[in-house]
Amino acid sequence: MEVAMSHFARVDAYLQSHLDDSISELSRYCAQPSVSAQNWGLQETAEMTAEMLRQRGFEVKIFPTDGAPIVYGERKGRSPKTILFYNHYDVQPPEPLELWDTPPFEPAIRDGKLYARGVSDDKGHFTSRLFAIDALLAEEGELPCTVKFILEGEEETSSAHLAPFVRSHAELLKADACIWEFGGVDFRDVPMQYLGLRGICYVELSVETANQDMHSGLGGSIMPNAAWRLVWALNSLKGPDEAIRIRGFYDNVRKPTEREIALLEALPDPAEEYKTRYGVKSFLKGLTGGTPLKIAEVYEPTCTICGLTSGYQGPGSKTVQPAKASAKVDFRLVPYQTPEEVLEKLRAHLDAEGFGDVQITFLGGEAPALTDPDDPFVQLVVEAALEPYGQPMQIVPMVGGSGPNHVFIETLKVPVVTAGIGHPGSQAHAPNENIRLDLYLKGAMHIARILKAFGEN
Amino acid sequence: MEVAMSHFARVDAYLQSHLDDSISELSRYCAQPSVSAQNWGLQETAEMTAEMLRQRGFEVKIFPTDGAPIVYGERKGRSPKTILFYNHYDVQPPEPLELWDTPPFEPAIRDGKLYARGVSDDKGHFTSRLFAIDALLAEEGELPCTVKFILEGEEETSSAHLAPFVRSHAELLKADACIWEFGGVDFRDVPMQYLGLRGICYVELSVETANQDMHSGLGGSIMPNAAWRLVWALNSLKGPDEAIRIRGFYDNVRKPTEREIALLEALPDPAEEYKTRYGVKSFLKGLTGGTPLKIAEVYEPTCTICGLTSGYQGPGSKTVQPAKASAKVDFRLVPYQTPEEVLEKLRAHLDAEGFGDVQITFLGGEAPALTDPDDPFVQLVVEAALEPYGQPMQIVPMVGGSGPNHVFIETLKVPVVTAGIGHPGSQAHAPNENIRLDLYLKGAMHIARILKAFGEN
Numbered sequence: 001m002e003v004a005m006s007h008f009a010r011v012d013a014y015l016q017s018h019l020d021d022s023i024s025e026l027s028r029y030c031a032q033p034s035v036s037a038q039n040w041g042l043q044e045t046a047e048m049t050a051e052m053l054r055q056r057g058f059e060v061k062i063f064p065t066d067g068a069p070i071v072y073g074e075r076k077g078r079s080p081k082t083i084l085f086y087n088h089y090d091v092q093p094p095e096p097l098e099l100w101d102t103p104p105f106e107p108a109i110r111d112g113k114l115y116a117r118g119v120s121d122d123k124g125h126f127t128s129r130l131f132a133i134d135a136l137l138a139e140e141g142e143l144p145c146t147v148k149f150i151l152e153g154e155e156e157t158s159s160a161h162l163a164p165f166v167r168s169h170a171e172l173l174k175a176d177a178c179i180w181e182f183g184g185v186d187f188r189d190v191p192m193q194y195l196g197l198r199g200i201c202y203v204e205l206s207v208e209t210a211n212q213d214m215h216s217g218l219g220g221s222i223m224p225n226a227a228w229r230l231v232w233a234l235n236s237l238k239g240p241d242e243a244i245r246i247r248g249f250y251d252n253v254r255k256p257t258e259r260e261i262a263l264l265e266a267l268p269d270p271a272e273e274y275k276t277r278y279g280v281k282s283f284l285k286g287l288t289g290g291t292p293l294k295i296a297e298v299y300e301p302t303c304t305i306c307g308l309t310s311g312y313q314g315p316g317s318k319t320v321q322p323a324k325a326s327a328k329v330d331f332r333l334v335p336y337q338t339p340e341e342v343l344e345k346l347r348a349h350l351d352a353e354g355f356g357d358v359q360i361t362f363l364g365g366e367a368p369a370l371t372d373p374d375d376p377f378v379q380l381v382v383e384a385a386l387e388p389y390g391q392p393m394q395i396v397p398m399v400g401g402s403g404p405n406h407v408f409i410e411t412l413k414v415p416v417v418t419a420g421i422g423h424p425g426s427q428a429h430a431p432n433e434n435i436r437l438d439l440y441l442k443g444a445m446h447i448a449r450i451l452k453a454f455g456e457n
Numbered sequence: 458m459e460v461a462m463s464h465f466a467r468v469d470a471y472l473q474s475h476l477d478d479s480i481s482e483l484s485r486y487c488a489q490p491s492v493s494a495q496n497w498g499l500q501e502t503a504e505m506t507a508e509m510l511r512q513r514g515f516e517v518k519i520f521p522t523d524g525a526p527i528v529y530g531e532r533k534g535r536s537p538k539t540i541l542f543y544n545h546y547d548v549q550p551p552e553p554l555e556l557w558d559t560p561p562f563e564p565a566i567r568d569g570k571l572y573a574r575g576v577s578d579d580k581g582h583f584t585s586r587l588f589a590i591d592a593l594l595a596e597e598g599e600l601p602c603t604v605k606f607i608l609e610g611e612e613e614t615s616s617a618h619l620a621p622f623v624r625s626h627a628e629l630l631k632a633d634a635c636i637w638e639f640g641g642v643d644f645r646d647v648p649m650q651y652l653g654l655r656g657i658c659y660v661e662l663s664v665e666t667a668n669q670d671m672h673s674g675l676g677g678s679i680m681p682n683a684a685w686r687l688v689w690a691l692n693s694l695k696g697p698d699e700a701i702r703i704r705g706f707y708d709n710v711r712k713p714t715e716r717e718i719a720l721l722e723a724l725p726d727p728a729e730e731y732k733t734r735y736g737v738k739s740f741l742k743g744l745t746g747g748t749p750l751k752i753a754e755v756y757e758p759t760c761t762i763c764g765l766t767s768g769y770q771g772p773g774s775k776t777v778q779p780a781k782a783s784a785k786v787d788f789r790l791v792p793y794q795t796p797e798e799v800l801e802k803l804r805a806h807l808d809a810e811g812f813g814d815v816q817i818t819f820l821g822g823e824a825p826a827l828t829d830p831d832d833p834f835v836q837l838v839v840e841a842a843l844e845p846y847g848q849p850m851q852i853v854p855m856v857g858g859s860g861p862n863h864v865f866i867e868t869l870k871v872p873v874v875t876a877g878i879g880h881p882g883s884q885a886h887a888p889n890e891n892i893r894l895d896l897y898l899k900g901a902m903h904i905a906r907i908l909k910a911f912g913e914n
Contacts, residue, residue: 037773093771157773198674202774211736216787217655217858220759222740222750223731227762227784228695235692238685240811274680278780279668283679293679302677305684306777307768312785316494317615317659317820319787319859320763323735327684328769330673330776354697363774401674402776429672429777 007139008387011448014135019441022131023114025052027107029123030116036090036157042068045089049126049151056133058149063169065161068153072172075133077143079455084148084175086408086416087126088155091118092429099431113434121428122181124435125420125443126151129179132447144455148175155181155403158202158364163407170411177377177454178408179447183420185439186394187273191385191446193378194418196398197405198298199333199368201342202306204361205233206326213311219321226325227310233355234327237346238303242284246349249301249342254335256299260397263373264294267396273424298398302332328363332402339365369406373397375415380457381450385419388445419446464596465844468905471592476898479588480571482509484564486580487573491610493547499525499610502546506583506608513590515606520626522618525610529629532590534600536912541605541632543865543873544583545612548575549886556888570891578885579638581892582877582900583608586636589904601912605632612638612860615659615821620864627868634834634911635865636904640877642896643851644730648842648903650835651875653855654862655755656790656825658799659763661818662690663783670768676778684767687782690812694786694803695760699741703806706758709793713756717854720830721751724853755855759789785820789857796822826863830854832872837910842876845902876903 029052034045046069050060058073068090094104094117102108104117114124129149136143150173152162166173186192209224219225238244256264271289274280287293306329311322331342343362350358371378373395382393405416421443427433486509491502503526507517510530520527525547551561551574559565561574571581586606593600607630609619623630643649666681676682695701713721728746731737744750763786768779788799800819807815828835830852839850862873878900884890 037771037775093769093775095771156775200674200776202776204774209737214735215858216759216761216763217657217789217856218754219735220761220787220789220857221753221755221757222742222744223735223737224739224741225761227765228691230765231688231691231762232697234688240689278671278676278680280666280680282681284681285679287679296678297675298678300678302673304673304677304682304778305688305768306673306775307770307779308684308687308765308782309770310762311764313764313766317785317787318763319657319659321761322764325765328774330677330774332674332677399674400677401672429775430670 008449010139011135012445014138015131015441015444015448018131018134019437022127022134022444023437023440026114026119026124026127027116029127030107030119031105033105034090034118034153035093036068036154037093042090042153046071046153049089052130053149056130056137063165065165067161070161070165071149071151073149075143075147077145077147077455079145081454082146082148082175083451083454084150084173084178084408084412084414085129086178087129087149087151087181088122088153089126089151090153090156091121091123092156096431101432112437114437115432115434117433120422120426120433120435122155124440125181128421128440128443129447131444132451135444135448136451144452147451148173158200159366159404160364162404166407166411173412175412175414178412178414178416179450180405180416180418181403182422183418184422184443185389186268187424188268190391191389191393193382193393193395194399195373195378195395196370197368197403198398198400199337199339199366199406200402201331201333201339201365202363203329203343203346204326204363205230205329206324206359206361207233207357208324210323213320213323216319216321223321225321227322229355229357230310230325230327233350233353233358234305236349236353236355244301244303246345247352248345252336252341253301256295259373261291261295263395263397265291267294267394270294298400299334301334301337302330304330304332306330332400333368335368335370338367366402366404367406369409370398371409371415371417377415378417380453381417381419384449384453385446387449388442419443419450465906467596468592469902471595472588472898472901472905475588475591476894479584479591479901480894480897483571483576483581483584484573486584487564487576488562490562491547491575492550493525493611493614494550499547503528503610506546509587510606513587513594520622522622524618527610527618527622528606528608530606532600532604534602534604534912536602538911539603539605539632540908540911541607541630541635541865541869541871542586543635544586544606544608544638545579545610546583546608547610547613548578548580549613553888558889569894571894572889572891574890577879577883577890577892579612581897582638585878585897585900586904588901589908592901592905593908601909604908605630616861619861623864623868630869632869632871635869635871635873636907637862637873637875639879640875641879641900642846644881645725647848648846648850650839650850650852651856652830652835652852653827654825654860655855655857656794656796656823656863657859658788658790658796658822659820660786660800660803661783661820662687662786663781663816663818664690664814665781666814667780670777670780673776673778680778682778683782684779686812686814687767687784690807690810690815691762691784693806693810693812701758701760703802704809705802706799709798710758711792713752716830718748718752720852720854722748724751724851727751755857756791758791758794759787761787761789763787789859790825792825792827795824823859823861824863826866826873827855828866828872828874834872834911835874837914838874838876838907841906841910842903844906845899876900876907
């Protein structure tokens with residue numbers, strides 16, 4: 001223990017004294033836009049990512065796909081045991097630009113935070129891992145275990161090419177455990193171990209009723225209106241009772257286990273924090289907080305309208321009957337639903353309800369997936385948090401978000417854990433995205449300990 | 458009859474020989490921008506309008522309002538019987554500029570047409586009336602009846618100051634009949650008498666469920682979504698059967714009379730033209746054409762979504778749960794509905810349906826109004842078309858659009874008729890707005906005959 005402490009004292013000292021260097025590298029990385037939804041800067045960022053890995057002695061390969069390239073890096077360690085990091089170099093669109101206090105691609109430090117689009121999701125996670133590797137290499141000259149990185153550039157647009165890549169490169173990616181792209185503390189500053197992810201099926205519903213918009217004085221009584229068709233089609237999916245009306249939608253929904261519910265019960269009640277942060281007056285379905293809210297939050301599938309577009313949207317009035325209308329709709333899935341199943345049931349539902357004119361464009365999907373909270377690697381990662389954070393991680397068996405963890409869990413047969421630098425105010429996907437520099441440092445300390453403990457056990 | 462013919466032969470000869478002068482005056486008038494939506498050139502155009510009236514011996518007054526000035530002109534005639542012309546000197550915005558073949562404020566003649574923003578709507582209508590007056594004054598030295606003009610500068614932005622002005626200046630505007638700002642021929646070149654206008658109540662419905670957008674992985678199961686609230690609120694207004702569900706909405710709807718139905722029956726069937734022009738496959742409510750289609754088109758009130766806005770509307774996917782959503786909604790009203798009544802019933806409906814969170818912003822309204830097709834003045838105007846057009850006007854008892862005709866009908870107790878220079882390809886409100894010079898001449902001939910017949914009967 002004394003030896004271990006003195007060892008980590010040196011690693012921690014390295015991290016503390018080199019924090020500015022790592023933040024500078026992260027700032028340069030964030031200044032390079034990489035907006036997958038807008039196909040902006042992806043190739044450049046893939047090459048930048050590869051170079052950052054090469055500088056740490058990784059063997060790197062950039063794999064082209066029909067979308068953004070996948071970057072792979074590997075460096076052997078003292079132990080052949082292998083940890084695989086999954087990260088992504090793409091970011092969310094920066095809009096609405098007017099709500100940013102400083103420009104999204106001009107990283108700026110204020111009050112102990114670094115602000116930039118992608119700084120938390122996910123560029124800061126990647127560089128904090130490189131930072132931990134820098135410290136281990138500086139102190140030991142080699143890594144305690146073999147480390148692999150896979151970074152994609154399409155995470156924010158549903159990872160279209162990741163799953164086939166992982167399936168066709170299972171040997172290359174072979175590992176004993178996987179550390180996921182994100183992680184961090186909750187509002188109490190307690191480090192959290194997020195184990196399961198919901199799935200997602202993201203579609204655009206669109207309808208076209210004429211070859212041009214028409215004067216609303218002409219069309220209103222006799223000609224079809226695309227906006228109305230869309231509203232009625234959406235209304236057929238879910239009513240104000242929040243029950244999703246697609247036939248068979250709930251057939252494959254697994255209820256949470258007693259162990260999962262016990263883990264949820266141990267977590268703080270998020271009700272007041274949500275109300276304060278989002279200015280929400282009350283929750284859906286009569287929920288008020290506690291375990292029922294926590295269960296509903298992650299163990300229920302959703303049907304969310306993410307966007308609506310039709311006709312005139314400017315100031316004042318324009319008397320037009322729209323020829324086109326569309327909606328972005330996001331279904332979050334729980335075990336054992338699949339996006340393919342939802343797509344099929346959605347089409348059948350719309351046809352059965354008389355909305356054969358509503359087109360479905362599939363914009364991306366992921367299956368839900370779980371890692372066993374009692375897996376030994378989970379326990380190692382949980383315990384490794386003790387020194388940096390002053391306490392072990394608390395396990396969250398499932399979170400509301402989605403990602404391609406199922407591909408790794410099912411194809412590579414690895415546990416997938418989280419360990420990262422996020423905090424509840426990080427504004428991921430929103431203006432003024434940021435990281436806290438203190439948590440950036442702690443996150444790197446945690447990763448260094450995980451690699452060391454894993455290599456030596 | 459011989460005398461009358463010879464009289465109009467001289468008037469017609471004057472019009473034919475002075476057409477170029479009138480078109481030159483119209484061109485100068487159109488070269489002066491007067492875009493009410495952009496508050497561009499309104500004062501200058503009001504003064505130009507006043508000067509054009511003064512040159513014909515009218516006593517003119519410019520009334521300032523909180524918006525654009527109202528121009529009033531009056532010239533006594535042989536008979537004290539009075540015709541009031543309603544016109545407007547403002548025009549639609551010229552955008553999109555790149556679609557104009559020649560610049561919108563540089564009038565150009567091509568293929569027997571004059572092109573310019575506002576040339577049809579409504580500047581050419583005004584000058585063609587002045588042109589008829591020029592001919593009568595040249596031939597007779599005085600007008601056969603008293604003529605009044607009222608021109609506003611806010612017609613294209615909902616005539617905010619017209620109704621209160623008319624109500625507070627009823628004595629000044631006192632007349633026996635009113636000729637409306639527009640008119641013209643249909644696609645067969647048959648002159649049309651458009652008698653009634655539907656009313657309108659234009660609102661924006663908006664809902665806000667949180668103080669910011671949230672990640673859709675977080676909010677979907679437990680927190681309210683503004684886009685869903687809006688969809689459900691809209692769906693409560695009208696279902697796929699097209700029946701408007703607002704309680705009492707149809708209470709004051711007057712069915713068309715047998716006379717009105719007979720007038721509609723005499724009109725050509727618009728079904729095929731609509732299908733071709735708009736690419737519409739079928740009509741609503743099982744309508745296929747003929748009189749039922751013509752009745753539904755104008756004698757049924759509507760609830761039209763003119764625009765929808767919420768959340769992410771760009772390319773690809775963004776996993777966001779919107780905090781705000783809004784819709785532009787246009788109700789077309791039929792006698793005896795009123796915009797005030799609809800606003801009140803809409804609020805009561807939303808509250809009763811559980812949508813107290815949906816805000817209503819009133820963006821403008823007009824009551825519907827009718828002129829009796831058997832009014833003697835209507836018959837006079839219809840018959841006066843015989844010589845210029847080779848046939849009398851065909852009466853359309855009601856059209857789908859809206860305007861402030863109700864203010865004149867109700868306040869001044871006058872019949873309101875149309876007589877004008879428009880044609881179906883005039884591109885009013887669109888690029889390459891134009892008039893046909895042959896119809897400009899016929900329109901002036903028609904107006905001269907109306908004034909003469911009215912003064913002498």
